[in-house]
Amino acid sequence: MNDVLYVNGGTPLHGEITVRGAKNFVSKAMVAALLGEGPSVLRNVPQIRDVGVVTGLLELHGVSVTHDEAAGVLTLDPSNVESAHVADIDAHAGSSRIPILFCGPLLHRLGEAFIPDLGGCRIGDRPINYHLDILRQFGAVVEKRAQGIELRAPNGLHGTKIELPYPSVGATEQLLLTAVRADGLTELSNAAIEPEIMDLINVLQKMGAIISVDTDRVIRIEGVGRLGGYQHTALSDRIEAASWASAALATRGDVYVRGATQPEMTAFLNTFRKVGGEFEIDDDGIRFFHPGGDLRSIVLETDVHPGFMTDWQQPLVVALTQATGLSIVHETVYENRFGFTDALRGMGATIQVYRECLGGHPCRFGQRNFYHSAVISGPTPLAAADIEVPDLRGGFSHLIAALAAKGTSAVRGIQLIDRGYEHFQDKLGALGAEFSHG
Ligand SMILES: CC(=O)N[C@H]1[C@@H](OP(=O)(O)OP(=O)(O)OC[C@H]2O[C@@H](n3ccc(=O)[nH]c3=O)[C@H](O)[C@@H]2O)O[C@H](CO)[C@@H](O)[C@@H]1O
Numbered sequence: 006m007n008d009v010l011y012v013n014g015g016t017p018l019h020g021e022i023t024v025r026g027a028k029n030f031v032s033k034a035m036v037a038a039l040l041g042e043g044p045s046v047l048r049n050v051p052q053i054r055d056v057g058v059v060t061g062l063l064e065l066h067g068v069s070v071t072h073d074e075a076a077g078v079l080t081l082d083p084s085n086v087e088s089a090h091v092a093d094i095d096a097h098a099g100s101s102r103i104p105i106l107f108c109g110p111l112l113h114r115l116g117e118a119f120i121p122d123l124g125g126c127r128i129g130d131r132p133i134n135y136h137l138d139i140l141r142q143f144g145a146v147v148e149k150r151a152q153g154i155e156l157r158a159p160n161g162l163h164g165t166k167i168e169l170p171y172p173s174v175g176a177t178e179q180l181l182l183t184a185v186r187a188d189g190l191t192e193l194s195n196a197a198i199e200p201e202i203m204d205l206i207n208v209l210q211k212m213g214a215i216i217s218v219d220t221d222r223v224i225r226i227e228g229v230g231r232l233g234g235y236q237h238t239a240l241s242d243r244i245e246a247a248s249w250a251s252a253a254l255a256t257r258g259d260v261y262v263r264g265a266t267q268p269e270m271t272a273f274l275n276t277f278r279k280v281g282g283e284f285e286i287d288d289d290g291i292r293f294f295h296p297g298g299d300l301r302s303i304v305l306e307t308d309v310h311p312g313f314m315t316d317w318q319q320p321l322v323v324a325l326t327q328a329t330g331l332s333i334v335h336e337t338v339y340e341n342r343f344g345f346t347d348a349l350r351g352m353g354a355t356i357q358v359y360r361e362c363l364g365g366h367p368c369r370f371g372q373r374n375f376y377h378s379a380v381i382s383g384p385t386p387l388a389a390a391d392i393e394v395p396d397l398r399g400g401f402s403h404l405i406a407a408l409a410a411k412g413t414s415a416v417r418g419i420q421l422i423d424r425g426y427e428h429f430q431d432k433l434g435a436l437g438a439e440f441s442h443g
């Protein structure tokens with residue numbers, strides 16, 4: 006497949022697109038199916054590469070997966086996992102970080118697991134120390150191998166009390182997927198409470214789990230002996246929705262995102278409005294548009310939910326290059342998520358990155374040599390360029406910059422974008438973008 010997109014920018018995006026289920030939920034719900042005795046059915050599944058990667062891993066473990074791609078329905082039947090009993094897989098994680106979440110379900114079913122080294126976006130170190138600490142506290146024995154880790158649970162997995170040093174999404178999911186079938190009670194403090202985690206809890210409850218969530222980031226789980234399958238419709242992808250909203254703003258366009266939902270996007274909508282974008286919400290989606298006139302600069306900090314999520318940051322920064330004045334963005338979730346701004350600078354944007362915590366609150370990256378704050382001065386016209394996609398959201402940002410720029414840009418490595426944006430080229434076409442493969 007041709008991995009370069011030639012984008013002829015300068016045309017505002019106009020029209021309607023649809024977003025389906027959230028990348029950051031669907032993959033976890035697929036792993037949850039491994040815990041059930043019977044088949045599960047997941048609806049509203051997007052056609053993105055991460056779904057293919059997790060499907061491949063589940064099949065390797067004996068899960069039978071059928072996918073009606075057009076209807077977005079996945080059926081996952083784990084009844085053959087015991088007979089397949091794959092102890093040591095000669096596999097790699099592909100582009101995804103999801104394999105680490107197989108630990109709990111496989112340990113419960115097979116008593117052992119081999120997890121390959123992880124993929125995912127290179128936006129910081131992304132260690133798995135919280136995951137391993139959690140698994141060890143449940144009673145797992147973890148050993149490092151050449152290309153991954155090997156785990157055993159010689160005495161089973163037992164409920165425990167854990168406080169996370171930081172409300173990590175993946176570590177919270179690790180705990181949930183392990184605790185639901187562990188023996189006894191588990192209590193997690195400082196848990197992440199992202200909407201995708203809440204929907205995973207919905208799925209686990211449908212399967213028979215007992216989970217309560219307090220208002221102070223404490224989650225309690227009473228382990229149960231067996232879980233069944235589930236039927237569930239995935240919540241929609243608020244990152245994809247916000248990305249198209251940012252594209253509408255940066256190109257002075259008007260995009261109706263069918264499937265976008267308000268409650269999961271409150272922090273984004275507030276920021277969008279402060280920058281000068283407008284939106285209209287109805288029962289089926291959200292219309293995002295540039296109302297004309299100047300955009301306003303803002304001070305923004307990314308944070309865990311209910312804050313402004315880090316995955317919204319990169320697409321929005323492109324729109325901020327078109328706002329009048331100095332915007333400050335303090336990235337507090339990942340230490341290295343401004344690499345994508347190099348290409349924007351090459352296109353004419355004025356963006357400086359700093360090691361200091363700018364914008365208000367000190368974060369855990371302050372004084373540690375990480376360029377995790379950015380100052381964007383605008384508005385600056387963007388000029389076409391030859392750019393290489395660095396990661397998923399950074400890649401979409403580059404695409405937005407190319408759409409906003411005068412002239413024809415070459416955007417290389419666009420396959421990375423398929424990992425989280427369903428049919429993005431069809432959607433660009435539907436919104437009137439001008440592009441070709443050469
Ligand atoms: C597939 C998926 O759902 N990915 C999302 C998930 O990633 P993911 O689950 O990997 O992100 P985490 O919330 O775990 O990471 C947050 C921070 O905690 C650190 N950390 C995490 C685990 C650990 O063991 N040790 C550690 O230090 C990370 O390096 C990072 O700085 O949540 C992120 C934060 O909303 C999103 O940007 C990603 O899109």
Ligand SMILES: C=C(OP(=O)(O)O)C(=O)O
Nearest residue numbers: 102125126316397398425
């Ligand atoms: C960082 C992201 O994803 P992942 O955790 O899958 O790398 C993302 O979706 O922006």
